[in-house]
Amino acid sequence: MKIMYCITSASWGGAQLHVLELCQHQIDLGNEVVFVVGNDGLLLDKVKKIGKVKIISLPTLHRELSLVNDCKVIFDLRKIIKKEEPDILHLHSSKAGTVGRLASIGLSVKTIFTVHGWAFTNGISSNIKKKIYQLIEKIVSPLTDYFICVSKYDYDIGEQHGILKITKHNYAVVHNGVPEPTEKNITHNLENEAIKIVMIARFSAQKDQTTLIKAISQISNRNFLVTFVGDGSTLEENQKLVKDMKLDKRVKFVGFKQNVIPYLINNDLYILSTHYEGLPISLIEAMSYGLPLIASDVGGNSELVSEGVNGFLVKPEDEQQLAERITCLLNDSSLLDKFGVNSFNKYKKEFEISRMLSKIDQIYCNLK
Known part of the structure; x- marks a missing residue:
């Protein structure tokens, strides 16, 4: 053929x-x-x-x-x-x-x-x-x-x-x-440690990193670190927003990475704050690495995120709801662990x- x-x-x-x-x-x-x-x-x-x-x-x-x-x-x-x-x-x-x-x-x-x-x-x-x-x-x-x-x-x-x-x-x-990774970290054991959050996506109006930045500015619990992987047209304005909101110590921009595996292994929560999607492979990859998910309730995201099972779905551009869901997981590391295991199991069964x-x-x- x-x-x-x-x-x-x-x-x-x-x-x-x-x-x-x-x-x-x-x-x-x-x-x-x-x-x-x-x-x-x-x-x-x-x-x-x-x-x-x-x-x-x-x-x-x-x-x-x-x-x-x-x-x-x-x-x-x-x-x-x-x-x-x-x-x-x-x-x-x-x-x-x-x-x-x-x-x-x-x-x-x-x-x-x-x-x-x-x-x-x-x-x-x-x-x-x-x-x-x-x-x-x-x-x-x-x-x-x-x-x-x-x-x-x-x-x-x-x-x-x-x-x-x-x-x-x-x-x-x-x-x-996606292929099953040979190395992963499904359980996180995060008591008294900073929770590491990652979003891997190009910087664009569609992906809307801005809502995530505004959401974390509302969180009083500061025991977390957010890493943005990617580059694109809205990168500079988001970097400026982080600086203006004095979030420099809580947010890292690492640029585009051809190999994103270290960022999936070494983080504890995956977030995709986006306006529209088909079925994002980035979420499936995060599931394969046993990461809990928070994602906008758009496109096929609800086929990947089972509410309260392996993560949370939020309204697009709703920074307050996103902040509440992040806070929920920051305050309960056992829930992070449970969601991560469920993410991996859902990946194995369906993706x-x-x-x-x-x-x-x-x-x-x-x-x-």
Whole structure:
């Protein structure tokens, strides 16, 4: 079987990790893999290290909407598909998903679009953009042989907006998965020690580190340390906010890290204060390391965080509620320990990578 993966950006994130795992798995199975991407980045570097993957750079493929450029990228991608003749064209990210399906019209290739969060999902601030992306998806959805939704939340949105047609039976929920770590620290024994909190995410309006910073400024119990891992467009303003609030001794910014494992092993609580998500792999990784979770109740987060079992869900941008939930765990280290064990158990039951890969293999076989 020959499979072509196409994603807009090689900048690192959950969708990129997902594609990397798929490329590696298909090579391990002895299948041919072609990887098409719009720019350089960490994903591209990691795919190169796999070996045996044919890599094709498509610089016309980028996120911004442009009628002239988008017509060109459709034409360029169509030439690539015709030349490579893959059995499966597996598309990731909204832009690649759109141009890829248009480029495949009339060709003998089966197209799969993985929804890592719809481009018109709840939480996106611009209603105009939401309507445009919803219209685009309705136009190209008939060109899709199969949809994979990484969360039940995205599955439900697709049905509600008439994109996923019940009568067609061409879609399924396949939760993201991650490998089980070889080293982890599930129990924490934190009596009389500072509780270490971590958030690993790019700095952007979507991820909203600002709400977490404002929340911790309200906490009277100062026996904690927050580490932010990542960089991005809102980093400097968040650094300034920490300085203005005199939280320098309680907050660390360590920048982007290619290897985040030390930050998962050596912290006690994982927080994701975000505006919208699909099914964040960062939370699944935190679960695999036995970390309790606090996350905004958006997207598929409720499929990962069971309220009062392995963590807490909070309203997005509700700094007071977030502060209350953090305080609850700061004051009860035994609850942190209980949540951490439950996180790992939930990961083992539902989010091991072997489950994800097996389900996708079956979809490929059924379509071929």
